[in-house]
Amino acid sequence: MGISKRELMEDYYLDEITEIFSEWNRLHRPQEEETTQMDARDFLGDGGEWID
Numbered sequence: 165m166g167i168s169k170r171e172l173m174e175d176y177y178l179d180e181i182t183e184i185f186s187e188w189n190r191l192h193r194p195q196e197e198e199t200t201q202m203d204a205r206d207f208l209g210d211g212g213e214w215i216d
Contacts (some may be wrong), residue, residue, distance in 0.1 A: 167184070170186070
């Protein structure tokens with residue numbers, strides 16, 4: 165983020181530090197993948213063997 169350790173400890177209030185860390189975590193967190201649910205026939209296709 166471009167903030168040195170000295171700046172972090174001397175130029176910011178304690179309540180600002182928690183917001184800085186929260187924002188840093190948000191920027192560097194991998195994006196959560198969106199999951200979707202689908203029917204097995206759609207996933208595997210309609211062809212293939214069927215066991216009765």
